[in-house]
Amino acid sequence: MSSVVFDGEEIPLTVIRSDRRRTVGITVKESGEVILRIPPHISEEEAVSFAQSKAEWIFRHRTKFEMRERVERHYAEGETIPFFGRELSIRRVEGDKVRAEIIGDELRLTGPLGTGADVFCEAVVFLYRREGLKLLRPIVSEVSKAAGVEPPAVRIRKQQRKWGCCTPKNGIILNVRILLAPELVIRYLVVHEIAHIEHRHHQDSFWAEVERLMPEFRDAERMLKEYGWTWVF
Numbered sequence: 001m002s003s004v005v006f007d008g009e010e011i012p013l014t015v016i017r018s019d020r021r022r023t024v025g026i027t028v029k030e031s032g033e034v035i036l037r038i039p040p041h042i043s044e045e046e047a048v049s050f051a052q053s054k055a056e057w058i059f060r061h062r063t064k065f066e067m068r069e070r071v072e073r074h075y076a077e078g079e080t081i082p083f084f085g086r087e088l089s090i091r092r093v094e095g096d097k098v099r100a101e102i103i104g105d106e107l108r109l110t111g112p113l114g115t116g117a118d119v120f121c122e123a124v125v126f127l128y129r130r131e132g133l134k135l136l137r138p139i140v141s142e143v144s145k146a147a148g149v150e151p152p153a154v155r156i157r158k159q160q161r162k163w164g165c166c167t168p169k170n171g172i173i174l175n176v177r178i179l180l181a182p183e184l185v186i187r188y189l190v191v192h193e194i195a196h197i198e199h200r201h202h203q204d205s206f207w208a209e210v211e212r213l214m215p216e217f218r219d220a221e222r223m224l225k226e227y228g229w230t231w232v233f
Helices: 044-053 055-067 117-147 176-180 183-195 204-213 217-230
Strands: 003-006 009-012 014-017 025-028 034-038 080-083 086-094 099-103 106-111 154-157 164-166 172-175
Touching: 003 044, 003 055, 009 055, 014 044, 025 055, 034 044, 044 055, 080 117, 080 176, 099 117, 106 117, 117 154, 117 176, 117 183, 117 204, 154 176, 164 183, 172 176, 172 183, 176 183, 183 204, 183 217, 204 217
Parallel strands: 014 034, 086 106, 154 172
Antiparallel strands: 003 009, 025 034, 080 086, 099 106, 164 172
C-alpha cells in the first residue's frame, strides 16, 4: 500500500484511479482514511510524490478528526440545542406522556421520571421535522421563484450521510440535521437542491446557478465542512 510520511509517522493512502479526474485529488475522511484519486495520465508514483508534498496538510486534517469528541446530547435540564439559527434551552417537565415542544427560547421536554435520552431524542426529531417544514417552505418558495422553477415538494428525513437530494420527480429531501445548522447553511442546502432541478450534475453550469441564487454560498460550504459533524441529535 502507498503511503506518505510526516514527523516520523507513516500515513497509508487508498489509491483510486478515475477516468473523470483531470488532476490528483486528496481527501481526508472523518475516519482518518486518506483517499488519493489519480487521473489516467498520471502515474501512481507521481501522485504519491504529490501527496508527500501535502503531508503536513494531511497530518493536520487527520489529527483534527482524531481530536474531535463525539457530540452527545443527554436532553438534560439546562442543556442547549440549536434550532434554525437560534439556541434553545432545554427544560424538563414531569408528565405522563412524552412530548417535545418549543415555547419561546425553550425546548420543553415532558415525560415520566426516568425517561431516557433516546426517547426524548425521537420526540425532538419528530418536533423538528414538523416545525422545520413550516420555516423551510417560505425559503423554498422564494428560491424556486428566483430559479424560475415550480416550488418542489419538501420532505425532511433523518439521514446519516446525505444532507439533501433532489428526487427524479423534482421534489427535495433534506436531512433533519440541517435544522441544527445556522440559517445561512439551511438556505444554502435549499439552494443547492433546487439548482439540481435544472442541473442534474455538479458541473460548472450547476455551480454558476448556485452562485447566482446565493453569492455567499462558499461561506455556507465552509461551515458545513467545518461544523457539520456537530449537528447531531
